Amino acid sequence: MNWIVQGLDREQLLDRLPAIGGAFRQLYESVFELPQVSAETLELCRLRLAQLHRSAADFALEECPVSAPQRAQLQDWPQSPLFSDEQRACLAFTEVYAMDCSAITDAQADAVKAHIGEEGLVALLQALGVFDGLIRLGLIWQAKPAGVRQHGQ
């Protein structure tokens, strides 16, 4: 239960300040339409951020379909054969981004660029910024996202 306006979910809280919350949501939604990175790859990165933040609600959310086996193996993606090279580069980048963005190495950035180019790296960073932001907002407000569908983890 959130502590700012009781009874509201995260998106309803965003709507209480529509001029800014709406702009944040617009940016969030725009990243899934970017041609530089597939929505499926971005969704895997969002789900991995949710795992790293231990946000079960965000992990349960589905912004874009990914296969059930990929969801199930996401935590152990380095050992799984289910992820493409592009997805692996983006997931490795995401993990360091989540912990300490200044620790990202040139090699990790180059691995992303090798698959999706410089534009893709910028697009990925923009997406990670709003994904991480929305997850943190939900956690600090103690407000769950709206429209959560349950998935087996």
Place this chain on the structure above:
Amino acid sequence: MGSNARVQAPAQNTGNVIRDSALGIVPRTVEPYLALNAAVWDAGPLSAAEVELARLRNARHTGCVMCQAVRYDVAISDGLTEEKVQMIRGAEPDAELSARERLLVAFVDQYNLDPSGIDQGLQNALLQEFSEAELLHLSLLVAWFNGSSRCAVALGGMPDAMPRMEISIPR
């Protein structure tokens, strides 16, 4: 921290620091980016000086040298002094900050370090000092500046130090 920029900025000089940065190579997000940045400064109940204090405290966490060097002119016009900025530079905020400013810093620290660990004491203190709209504004501006600051750091090419520079809100 990477010493070389990982992305080439577009070959243009529009005078807009966001359009002319590496972000400009992804045109579809530039307009939503600019709109959110402007909304954070223009459309919330917190003063420009409070927005700037929260932004600078956040930049301390992300380690963005450029974000820490910048001062927005609207915040200076609103009365933000360099003395006040120095008060939020340490690990522990200066005791001379007001109770409201200390709470603002505490929220930014909590967001960065342990968002799920916010305790009842801080929640109550924030609710007592800030209105609902102010708390939402504070939350959203920290989320926005945190993401953009992390992006700047991750793109590499950040110098070890930069001089203080006063800029206007890019629109």
